[in-house]
Amino acid sequence: xxxYLLGLAFLFSFSIILPAQSTMKxxxxxxxxxxxxxxxLLNQIILxxxxxxxxxxxxxxxxxxxxxxxxxxxxxxxxxxxCHTHLTAEPGNDYYADIFRKTPVDYAILAxxxxxxxxxxxxxxxxDVGSNAFIDVALRNAxxxxxxxxxxxxxxxxxxxxxxxxxxxxxxxPYLDWNxxxxxxxxxxxxxxxRAQVRYNIKYGADVIKFGASAGVLSEEESVGAPQxxxxxxxxxxxxxxxxxxxxxxxxxxxxxxxxxxxxxxxSVEHGSMMNAEALQLMKEKGTYFVPTLFxxxxxVQEFSKKGYPDKIINKARMxxxxxxxxxxxxxxxxxxxxxxxxxxxxxHGLNARQFVYMVKAGFTPMQAIQSATVxxxxxxxxxxxxxxIEKGKFADIIAVTGxxxxxxxxxxxxxxxxxxxxxxxxxxx
Numbered sequence: 001x002x003x004y005l006l007g008l009a010f011l012f013s014f015s016i017i018l019p020a021q022s023t024m025k026x027x028x029x030x031x032x033x034x035x036x037x038x039x040x041l042l043n044q045i046i047l048x049x050x051x052x053x054x055x056x057x058x059x060x061x062x063x064x065x066x067x068x069x070x071x072x073x074x075x076x077x078x079x080x081x082x083c084h085t086h087l088t089a090e091p092g093n094d095y096y097a098d099i100f101r102k103t104p105v106d107y108a109i110l111a112x113x114x115x116x117x118x119x120x121x122x123x124x125x126x127x128d129v130g131s132n133a134f135i136d137v138a139l140r141n142a143x144x145x146x147x148x149x150x151x152x153x154x155x156x157x158x159x160x161x162x163x164x165x166x167x168x169x170x171x172x173x174p175y176l177d178w179n180x181x182x183x184x185x186x187x188x189x190x191x192x193x194x195r196a197q198v199r200y201n202i203k204y205g206a207d208v209i210k211f212g213a214s215a216g217v218l219s220e221e222e223s224v225g226a227p228q229x230x231x232x233x234x235x236x237x238x239x240x241x242x243x244x245x246x247x248x249x250x251x252x253x254x255x256x257x258x259x260x261x262x263x264x265x266x267x268s269v270e271h272g273s274m275m276n277a278e279a280l281q282l283m284k285e286k287g288t289y290f291v292p293t294l295f296x297x298x299x300x301v302q303e304f305s306k307k308g309y310p311d312k313i314i315n316k317a318r319m320x321x322x323x324x325x326x327x328x329x330x331x332x333x334x335x336x337x338x339x340x341x342x343x344x345x346x347x348x349h350g351l352n353a354r355q356f357v358y359m360v361k362a363g364f365t366p367m368q369a370i371q372s373a374t375v376x377x378x379x380x381x382x383x384x385x386x387x388x389x390i391e392k393g394k395f396a397d398i399i400a401v402t403g404x405x406x407x408x409x410x411x412x413x414x415x416x417x418x419x420x421x422x423x424x425x426x427x428x429x430x
Contacts, residue, residue: 023050024066025396025422029076031404035374036389038367040406046076048396051421056390071400071417074429077370078390079124079151079397079420080412081377082352083291084270084341087114087128087153088135090348095308099169104133111139115150117350120426122415124397125152125377125387127341129210129249129270130159133184137205149425152397154207154381158186159251160197160237161212164221165228166251171220171310191236194229198240209241210270213250214257217300217316218309218346224316225254225274234264247382249291253320255279262288268339268380273320275327280334289380291341292328294358297321299347325362332363339380340373353412356405366409396422400429 027046034041045060046053062068088111092098118126128136136155143150161167168187169178178185188197198209213234215223229237234250241248242265250261253273261269262282268289272279275290283290300309300317331338340359342352359369378388386395400417418426 023422024048024063025069026060026062026066027069027076027398028072029074029400030072031075032390033075033077033367033370033374033405034389035078035371036391038371040075040404043072044076046390046396046398048422051395051423053390053392053394053396055392069424069427071429074400074402074417075404075406075411076390076398076400076417077122077405078374078388079395079399079418080122080353080373081125081127081340081381081387082118082123082151082342082344082373083127083268083339083377083380084293084343085118085126085128085349085352086130086343086345087111087118087126087150087349088131088139089345090114091304091307091346093307095304095310104135107132108135108138111135112142112148112150114345114349115139115143115148117348118344118352119149119151119420120415120418121350121352122399122412122418123151123352124399124418124420125381125383127154127156127208127381129156129208129251130186131155131157133180134204140205140207151420152387155205156208156210156249157201157204157206158184158197159210159212160186160188160194160201162228162233163187163189165212166214166216166219166221167212189233191232194233194237195240198237198246199244202241202244202246206246209237209246209248211237211248211250213252213261213266214254216251216253216271217297217320218313220310220312223254224320225252225257227254227257227260229260231260231263234260238264238266262286270341271324271343272327272331273324275330277330277334280331280336283331283336284334287337289337289339289376290328290331291339291380292324292331292359293341293343293355294325294328294362295351295355296343296346297324303347325358328359329363332368337376337379338364338372339377340369351413353415356409356412360409366406369409370405370412395420402429
């Protein structure tokens with residue numbers, strides 16, 4: 001081989017080695033939560049190349065030239081996952097101005113700020129379960145393209161609901177024209193129509209299908225928990241979602257609606273405020289996840305009267321808040337699978353971690369609470385191979401807090417380090 005060819009071979013070999021070395025990072029973790037096994041490990045090394053973890057352990061050798069991130073005085077955890085968010089909206093200070101003055105453009109402009117706040121709070125992934133005008137699809141795509149910082153997103157697009165239901169604007173004059181194409185509203189009635197709505201949502205970008213099995217709190221229909229679809233309609237929604245390779249989740253507060261949704265085959269029950277023994281047993285048998293929203297009720301009771309919300313809504317929140325805590329406690333005792341979800345967007349984005357304290361007060365251990373927002377949430381999202389734990393081959397989605405959240409779960413409200421896909425978005429560790 002000539003000296004020229006030898007030189008080319010050397011340059012080529014150097015060119016394929018250099019990028020790997022230049023993107024190598026090593027985290028020194030003083031304490032590390034092993035979310036898969038429910039253990040606290042000491043003095044771990046996490047080796048990262050590009051966007052993924054390539055080695056974890058106490059005896060891992062740090063390669064020469066790797067960037068070292070010293071978290072030896074912190075507790076390191078997998079990036080947190082919130083399975084119930086509304087990342088494209090947040091209530092303003094005037095209920096009626098939000099409804100009558102704002103357009104999807106207003107929400108689209110603010111959505112990147114909400115996404116950034118969520119990421120910096122330590123939530124590196126989320127499931128967004130209802131948005132108008134496909135803002136959630138656009139936000140997800142922008143984050144995936146690297147145009148704006150934010151969590152990994154699964155999106156539901158339009159909330160599917162019956163006419164006059166929690167998913168339909170109610171309480172206003174029928175002469176008001178919302179000037180929205182019918183399918184974009186998510187309102188659908190009857191087996192054929194709900195199947196068509198599922199297909200429409202998926203056509204325009206839905207990763208998951210969300211529908212209203214029951215009435216709700218933040219709407220002006222009379223009930224909180226009464227069923228708002230027939231069993232046949234719920235069956236059709238779930239069946240059509242499965243046909244297209246999507247999971248379905250059900251907004252369901254009342255016992256009857258919960259039972260109907262679980263029988264239909266939903267992957268998760270959202271809110272699940274009025275659980276009884278029959279519902280819990282059926283969920284356990286079918287492996288249905290419970291996504292409880294514990295913090296949001298208190299926030300609504302304390303803050304929404306200042307925003308001009310109708311008394312009917314605030315009174316419903318006041319009634320449902322202690323009930324959902326009791327359902328959560330029963331679900332923990334029954335061994336139902338639980339994934340972390342908050343309803344962020346009803347309260348300000350970035351406050352998601354406040355729910356951890358509520359979960360521990362209602363029966364979870366701190367480790368169980370963390371697992372609900374890591375391995376359990378990843379399982380619900382169908383992303384166990386990529387997120388939810390700090391393991392070789394997974395995305396380098398890693399956060400850290402000062403102190404030990406197993407001793408004080410509220411420390412998760414003060415995340416000081418955030419890495420997503422190997423990129424550091426926040427580092428305030430001292």
